[in-house]
Amino acid sequence: MHNTALRSWGDSFRAFVHPRVITMLFMGLSAGIPILLIFSTLSIWLREAGIDRSTVTYFSWAALGYSFKFVWAPLIDRLPFPVLHGLLGRRRSWLLVAQCGIIGAILWMGFTNPADNLTIMAFAAVALGFASATQDIVIDAYRIEAANPDLQAMMSSSYIAGYRIGMIVAGAGALTIAGLFETEGTYEPLAWTVAYGCMALAMGVGVITTLLISEPVVNRIDSKYFHKTSDYGRFLLMFVLTVIAFIIANIYASDLTDPLKTGLTEGGIIGELAGFIAGTVKLAISITAAIIVAWLTTRVGVTPTGMVQETYxxxxxxxxxxxxxxxxxxxxxxxxxxxxxxxxxxxxxxxxxxxxxxxxxxxxxxxxxxxxxxxxxxxxxxxxxxxxxxxxxxxxxxxxxxxxxxxxxxxxxxxxxxxxxxxxxxxxxxxxxxxxxxxxxxxxxxxxxxxxxxxxxxxxxxxxxxxxxxxxxxxxxxxxxxxxxxxxxxxxxxxxxxxxxxxxxxxxxxxxxxxxxxxxx
Structure with a gap:
């Protein structure tokens, strides 16, 4: 390991109370709230509403955005958000938009009764997963740009602490609030509406923090291609077409991968390994379809090749x-x-x-x-x-x-x-x-x-x-x-x-x- 100059204990503890470090505590809180509203807290709500276990587990897919956020992360890096970019800057504008999206999705879920509208609840959960993953992208970028490398360890520590507190709020907090508005053993949709409404209100901490902090000052390489509104529109069109291709390929690939999984299992391979192999093939087919569509859009001139190269x-x-x-x-x-x-x-x-x-x-x-x-x-x-x-x-x-x-x-x-x-x-x-x-x-x-x-x-x-x-x-x-x-x-x-x-x-x-x-x- 290469040598690193030791800092004094005083410097180490002073970093603990640096304004940027304290900011990350509130950012972490904002990031920690949405995740459990998709997972454990939502699972309890769905079970109380009489949804069967197999269907409840499908809702975990709503958080797939966290695993694939690198797909649209370049958009956050390159595309300035209209109007807000001039008022707040690159990071703060996207952060505010993501947080408003999270609040909207939480309220959408809160005002949806899964016993009556399970499909609508699924769409709301996916929207929350997407908005939350987008917020994570921006917070990570902000954290790195807002402080020098010496402070990054304390920034990440503060973020982790805030994130865990946010999980407590969305876990124990939401369940406690729901419990106050329903009789034990009964299902009251209003109780969950109030609980999720309170979680949307708690996201106000993130919004206020975004409005109070300053935009990071960084020297970045300017884009050679993103200058006109039409450039952004063309790139977004390519992105949307690519995502649609991925989703369609993923749906139809099941016709190939389901028999493959069955055949592997019958051939003596354990179910977990057979499922992994089939899932890998399915993912590979979907990614290939998306890449082909992205390539075709550049070939026909929808998006300049240089724009795709610069971004991805x-x-x-x-x-x-x-x-x-x-x-x-x-x-x-x-x-x-x-x-x-x-x-x-x-x-x-x-x-x-x-x-x-x-x-x-x-x-x-x-x-x-x-x-x-x-x-x-x-x-x-x-x-x-x-x-x-x-x-x-x-x-x-x-x-x-x-x-x-x-x-x-x-x-x-x-x-x-x-x-x-x-x-x-x-x-x-x-x-x-x-x-x-x-x-x-x-x-x-x-x-x-x-x-x-x-x-x-x-x-x-x-x-x-x-x-x-x-x-x-x-x-x-x-x-x-x-x-x-x-x-x-x-x-x-x-x-x-x-x-x-x-x-x-x-x-x-x-x-x-x-x-x-x-x-x-």
Whole structure:
């Protein structure tokens, strides 16, 4: 790991109360509210309304926008929003639009009774997922542009804390409000209307923050193509046609992939793996169709080729040009850094239940106490990153995230021991918060200010893709080898991450030094 100049503890703690850092606390709150209104809170509402479990799980697809936000992130980078751009600036204008979209979608959901209009509720949930993912894109770009690299760790720590608080508001808060307006055991649509209305009101914190903050001052490369209104219109048309092609291909690809999944299962391949293979083929078909449509629109002159290259290809090319051979190692690190946490985390709640803990114990220790420890860990990670440098804490976070999984293996032999449960949750949550804060700061430092939204959106999509694929097989692995060996295995797969942190640090440092050397005349 390359050397980073140490900062004093005073500098580290002063970063804690920097105005930009405090701003990110409120931004995080605004980002944390929508996610649970699509997932757990909505699931409870749908079940109370009498919707069957299989249909309820389909609503999780409403959040797919979070996984594919890199698709429209370039629009956020390149397209100024009409009128508001001149009044608020690039980031604040898009942020305000996204937040208004979130408020509108939440109210739309709140005034829809899923027992009568399930399809309308689905459209409202998709709208909320899209608007929320858009807000995430802008907040990530704003965070990177609003402060220098030395402050990014504390910015990410504050954002994580705010995000977790937002989740409490949208989870426990919304459920508590709904409970006040309905009798236990009965379904009252009005109770959920009031609850979601209060969540829309809570989003006002984000709107007020957006209006009070200043627009980041950055030096970016101006676009060669986006100058006239017609340019923006043509590009948007290409984007819409591409999305439509993706959706249509995804629908009709099922005619191919469903028989493929059935055939693989009948051939002896486990259901999870067969589903993954079929899903990968389906996604590949959909992406191919979208690329073909995008290519055709440029060929017929709907969108200039240079416009597409500047928007989608240039950010990728810039990253490769800046990091050279190190780009592969950096991307590998991004793809596996959270592998130990994510693969283990999928089985965590099931493990607690199987071990014999009650729902109340799980809620109190894992959810409430664990949440507080995660917030504490994120701020600890931020302070230590400012003091010792991001890369050192990135390594420490990776080590602790893997090592704490061993504690779960020990816990599996002790049975429902509440003291051990609390100790394990404290260690796991502190290390997870610390690692996440350092990792977000590291990703922020990799971006080029000219392509902030696009590059960070790509990084944030890559960082969960491979771990989530592996996590899908967690249940099968536990059935075969048991919890103890499963947790030990999740710790062991975290070891290569440590090597990648060191290798990526050395290669990027060498690459930077090589570029800084004067060229021979």
């Amino acid at each position: 290809i240039a950010p990728v090319k810039d990253f490769i040009d800046r990091y050279g051979k190190a780009a592969i190692v950096v991307l590998a690190l991004i793809g596996v850094y959270r592998i130990a946490d994510i693969v283990m985390g999928v089985m965590a709640n099931v493990f607690y239940t199987d071990l014999g803990f009650s729902k109340e114990e799980i809620a109190a220790v894992s959810k409430t106490f664990g949440l507080l420890m995660t917030i504490a860990g994120s701020f600890l990670g931020g302070i230590l990153s400012v003091r010792y440098g991001v890369v050192r804490i990135l390594f420490l976070g990776a080590f602790l995230s893997a090592a704490t999984n061993i504690l779960f293996a020990i816990m599996a032999h002790l049975g429902p021991n509440t003291v051990m449960f609390s100790a394990v949750i404290m260690a796991d949550s502190l290390s997870g918060g610390l690692a996440t804060a350092a990792f977000i700061a590291y990703l922020s430092g990799l971006t080029n200010i000219s392509f902030t939204a696009m590059q960070y959106a790509i990084f944030s999509s890559i960082m969960t893709l491979f771990p989530k694929i592996l996590a899908g097989f967690s249940g099968t692995v536990v059935d075969v080898i048991g919890y103890s060996w499963f947790f030990i295995g999740t710790a062991l797969i975290g070891i290569p991450v440590l090597y990648l942190v060191v290798l990526a640090s050395r290669m990027t440092a060498f690459n930077a030094a090589e570029k800084s050397e004067p060229k021979p005349q």
